[in-house]
Amino acid sequence: MSVTSLIFFGTSMIAALIYHRLPKKWANLWLLLLSVGFVATWSWQFVIVLALFTGMNYFIGRKIIPSTPSAAKWTTWGILFNIAFLFLLKYNRFYQPALSKWLASMGWISPESVIVILIPIGLSFLALQAISYLLDLKNKRLEAETDFIRFAVYVLYFPKMLSGPIELARQFLPKLDHPLPMDRQLLERSAALVLIGLFRKVVIADALFNMIPQGAFLTPFDFPGQKLLFYLFAYAFALYNDFAGYTSIIRGVSLWFGIELSSNFNLPYLSHNFTEFWSRWHISLSNWLRDYIYFPSARSLLKRFTPRTHWINLVVPPILTMLVSGAWHGLAWNLLFWGALHGTYQVIERVFSLRKNAVPVNDQPQWRRSLGVATTFTFAILAWIPFRMPLGVALQYFQGLFRWSFPDIIGFVQLLQGKIPFAGWSELQIPNPLLIAVLIVAILLDINQDHAKRDDFILKWPRLSLILFIVVLLYFTFLATISDQVTPFVYQGF
Amino acid sequence: MRNKQSEIEAVKKQTLKSKSPSFFFSIASGFIVFAILLALLEGVSRSKYASHIFPLRSVGSYHAQFEIKWFALQDFVKENKGVDVVLIGNSMVNTGIDPVEFKDRYQQLSGQHLRVFNFGVDGLTIESLSVIAELINTHYHPGTIILFTEMRDYIAGNGSEVAKQFVNNRWMDYQRGIPSLEGYLIENSALLKYLLPYRNWSNSDFLDSIRMEIYRKSGITAQGYEADHNLEPFSPVIPDPADPAEQPKFKLAANFAIDPSRALNLQEVISLNTTGTHIIVTEMPVYPTYFVYFGPSSVREKYLQDLAALILSAGGQFVPAVPEEKIPIGGRVDDHHLNYKGAPIYSELLANQLFTACEQESTCLYPASPENQP
Numbered sequence: 023m024s025v026t027s028l029i030f031f032g033t034s035m036i037a038a039l040i041y042h043r044l045p046k047k048w049a050n051l052w053l054l055l056l057s058v059g060f061v062a063t064w065s066w067q068f069v070i071v072l073a074l075f076t077g078m079n080y081f082i083g084r085k086i087i088p089s090t091p092s093a094a095k096w097t098t099w100g101i102l103f104n105i106a107f108l109f110l111l112k113y114n115r116f117y118q119p120a121l122s123k124w125l126a127s128m129g130w131i132s133p134e135s136v137i138v139i140l141i142p143i144g145l146s147f148l149a150l151q152a153i154s155y156l157l158d159l160k161n162k163r164l165e166a167e168t169d170f171i172r173f174a175v176y177v178l179y180f181p182k183m184l185s186g187p188i189e190l191a192r193q194f195l196p197k198l199d200h201p202l203p204m205d206r207q208l209l210e211r212s213a214a215l216v217l218i219g220l221f222r223k224v225v226i227a228d229a230l231f232n233m234i235p236q237g238a239f240l241t242p243f244d245f246p247g248q249k250l251l252f253y254l255f256a257y258a259f260a261l262y263n264d265f266a267g268y269t270s271i272i273r274g275v276s277l278w279f280g281i282e283l284s285s286n287f288n289l290p291y292l293s294h295n296f297t298e299f300w301s302r303w304h305i306s307l308s309n310w311l312r313d314y315i316y317f318p319s320a321r322s323l324l325k326r327f328t329p330r331t332h333w334i335n336l337v338v339p340p341i342l343t344m345l346v347s348g349a350w351h352g353l354a355w356n357l358l359f360w361g362a363l364h365g366t367y368q369v370i371e372r373v374f375s376l377r378k379n380a381v382p383v384n385d386q387p388q389w390r391r392s393l394g395v396a397t398t399f400t401f402a403i404l405a406w407i408p409f410r411m412p413l414g415v416a417l418q419y420f421q422g423l424f425r426w427s428f429p430d431i432i433g434f435v436q437l438l439q440g441k442i443p444f445a446g447w448s449e450l451q452i453p454n455p456l457l458i459a460v461l462i463v464a465i466l467l468d469i470n471q472d473h474a475k476r477d478d479f480i481l482k483w484p485r486l487s488l489i490l491f492i493v494v495l496l497y498f499t500f501l502a503t504i505s506d507q508v509t510p511f512v513y514q515g516f
Numbered sequence: 517m518r519n520k521q522s523e524i525e526a527v528k529k530q531t532l533k534s535k536s537p538s539f540f541f542s543i544a545s546g547f548i549v550f551a552i553l554l555a556l557l558e559g560v561s562r563s564k565y566a567s568h569i570f571p572l573r574s575v576g577s578y579h580a581q582f583e584i585k586w587f588a589l590q591d592f593v594k595e596n597k598g599v600d601v602v603l604i605g606n607s608m609v610n611t612g613i614d615p616v617e618f619k620d621r622y623q624q625l626s627g628q629h630l631r632v633f634n635f636g637v638d639g640l641t642i643e644s645l646s647v648i649a650e651l652i653n654t655h656y657h658p659g660t661i662i663l664f665t666e667m668r669d670y671i672a673g674n675g676s677e678v679a680k681q682f683v684n685n686r687w688m689d690y691q692r693g694i695p696s697l698e699g700y701l702i703e704n705s706a707l708l709k710y711l712l713p714y715r716n717w718s719n720s721d722f723l724d725s726i727r728m729e730i731y732r733k734s735g736i737t738a739q740g741y742e743a744d745h746n747l748e749p750f751s752p753v754i755p756d757p758a759d760p761a762e763q764p765k766f767k768l769a770a771n772f773a774i775d776p777s778r779a780l781n782l783q784e785v786i787s788l789n790t791t792g793t794h795i796i797v798t799e800m801p802v803y804p805t806y807f808v809y810f811g812p813s814s815v816r817e818k819y820l821q822d823l824a825a826l827i828l829s830a831g832g833q834f835v836p837a838v839p840e841e842k843i844p845i846g847g848r849v850d851d852h853h854l855n856y857k858g859a860p861i862y863s864e865l866l867a868n869q870l871f872t873a874c875e876q877e878s879t880c881l882y883p884a885s886p887e888n889q890p
Contacts, residue, residue, distance in 0.1 A: 152840060210540065214539070228718065229716075232719055236720075314826055447723035447724050455723075485538065487548050488543070488545075493550045496550045501714065501715050504698065504708075504711075
């Protein structure tokens with residue numbers, strides 16, 4: 023069930039009404055049933071796999087008794103279980119052909135058959151959540167959850183199941199006990215988040231993704247540099263609005279149940295540096311990586327290499343953290359390179375910040391702050407090139423960015439005058455004006471959010487603007503409904 | 517004390533503000549404004565000015581030319597209070613017959629005035645033409661449908677992809693009696709038809725494709741004829757099976773035999789006879805090199821025998837193609853398409869042929885019955 027479908031919103035609304043009327047002892051069971059039902063809409067097999075996943079983590083969690091010799095052992099087993107689970111299912115392409123061959127050789131399947139291993143939805147997110155739970159138990163940040171239903175709701179809570187946010191048990195579980203009161207303020211905030219999310223997804227992200235020709239990320243040399251540049255902008259904003267839109271929608275829906283999920287995005291392209299970028303982009307993942315990879319590795323290295331400015335302390339933790347981030351996105355060289363690139367950005371930034379005359383961002387003059395935003399944005403979007411395509415193609419894309427061809431201005435004028443009716447826009451080497459228009463809308467939306475300093479910023483809009491916003495959203499949702507251009511959420515694939 | 521007072525004032529203001537029906541009222545207003553706008557635009561779309569504002573209409577198919585022809589026929593019927601003869605076929609028909617020349621010549625010979633429309637659509641085979649014939653018959657009840665067929669129509673799988681482009685959509689489902697809200701809305705809302713061409717506004721090639729559609733639409737006459745202005749002289753060459761560019765065509769035509777499901781499609785078209793619509797089947801006069809792909813002449817001869825037998829058994833009438841040598845080579849674009857010089861010549865020849873057929877074999881063109889016309 024897509025989280026942008028009417029059936030999702032309708033079902034969630036009715037489910038929330040029931041939830042608020044249920045006695046407290048039944049509330050969590052109801053959330054669990056809803057979550058299982060949500061998983062089943064994708065595949066009933068997922069229910070079985072995720073039940074096993076949840077059960078195992080619950081069991082291991084119960085075995086972790088802090089300050090006992092077995093705690094470390096069970097934690098290690100738990101982490102290995104989650105990593106193995108993730109690898110076996112998500113990266114089945116590594117062993118699936120061999121498995122099919124073996125099963126065929128045993129005569130259990132026909133030689134032509136291929137075993138298809140379905141990857142349960144949101145598995146990458148669920149595995150990180152489970153690992154954080156086990157580590158928090160070991161580090162005494164949390165007590166093991168004894169109520170299986172409560173634990174299962176933490177793992178499988180349906181609004182966050184597909185693509186996070188990655189919630190920590192110590193933050194999420196108390197919210198189950200004390201849901202926010204359903205008042206008008208909450209309803210308004212939830213409606214605003216849902217509407218903003220839908221706008222980001224339907225009007226901006228889907229449109230931008232569609233406007234990038236398929237060949238651009240396969241054979242970039244077929245396109246002039248100026249177009250590649252705009253396709254890169256389009257991809258950067260599409261990816262951001264897709265994921266931010268998704269998060270906004272499900273946070274809004276979750277509020278109907280009185281549960282405020284963590285924020286995942288906070289205008290990342292307005293960051294002044296990469297440290298800030300990673301506190302604004304996929305925040306829940308960044309926090310997870312910070313808490314469970316960066317800090318432990320930095321602490322461990324600091325014990326062996328002093329002083330703090332030792333090059334190993336400067337280089338290893340950020341590079342390692344970002345490599346893990348790359349690997350989490352997928353086991354592919356381009357994603358590892360993307361991670362390494364971001365790690366390198368952070369290392370360079372840290373080296374610069376160690377200079378004696380380094381000035382904190384807040385104390386910098388406006389021009390330097392703006393320069394910081396421009397630099398961070400430029401390097402962040404350049405890093406999306408290896409994120410999106412294999413390294414060989416990424417290199418071509420990068421080279422292609424410098425191969426500009428002169429736009430056909432005369433052709434453009436003639437086209438407008440209708441003198442060359444058969445000439446297509448694409449032949450003029452001029453970026454698609456519709457793409458530019460959507461990019462402008464995306465930027466204006468972010469600027470507005472930045473000024474409002476809140477994620478439900480449309481609540482502050484004057485009535486006329488809000489009416490216009492709704493009309494535009496309805497129009498484009500309508501167009502999306504009657505077209506065949508519905509694009510699944512990008513991070514749903516992780 | 518003053519600070520406390522101002523704090524209380526601020527809280528009061530906040531409370532008052534939060535009690536105002538602003539946000540949800542605005543959302544509801546947005547929905548209402550949208551609904552009003554739709555209603556207003558639906559009104560505009562039903563007016564005669566709509567086609568000046570919005571150049572294109574669509575039923576949600578992915579065959580732009582089919583849609584252009586469909587709405588051109590709709591306008592034609594509105595303008596002429598009906599349609600008597602509809603010519604259906606592929607691109608050869610689209611650019612090969614000018615209905616004005618055809619009906620003028622026929623009127624000259626027979627004294628009969630007919631309203632003729634060319635519904636030739638690129639890339640279609642009998643598989644999709646059978647659907648089109650049924651649609652046209654149901655909606656417009658012409659007196660006669662002339663189906664232009666050719667050998668490629670009967671190759672299994674040929675053109676099936678193109679057929680899907682216009683067959684697989686909600687409107688077409690609705691036409692076939694499969695209930696769907698979307699199909700119902702497309703059929704009954706003028707606004708939706710004007711909006712549908714823009715549904716893929718975010719496609720990377722949208723600006724190109726929409727320009728092309730507008731251009732093609734402007735090149736199609738009110739009677740559905742699209743002249744081919746290609747003046748590059750046609751120089752016939754016998755296709756070489758060793759030429760890699762020709763090999764796909766040879767492969768397609770190899771071991772030719774009429775596919776049974778395609779034969780069924782032909783019979784479906786002819787069965788429209790039972791609804792009172794007269795069905796005539798014929799072929800376009802293609803250049804002889806066109807048949808080289810199919811092998812020896814015996815293949816073509818057998819095909820013609822089988823086709824005639826099929827048509828006769830289904831109760832239809834078959835009129836053989838006009839002799840190809842009557843079309844000057846300067847009137848051809850390639851071995852099967854005619855240009856704007858060849859089309860009027862063939863249109864007259866066809867009128868002559870059908871007039872003769874009417875006199876000798878009672879294969880006549882019948883006007884639409886008045887009670888079936890709008």
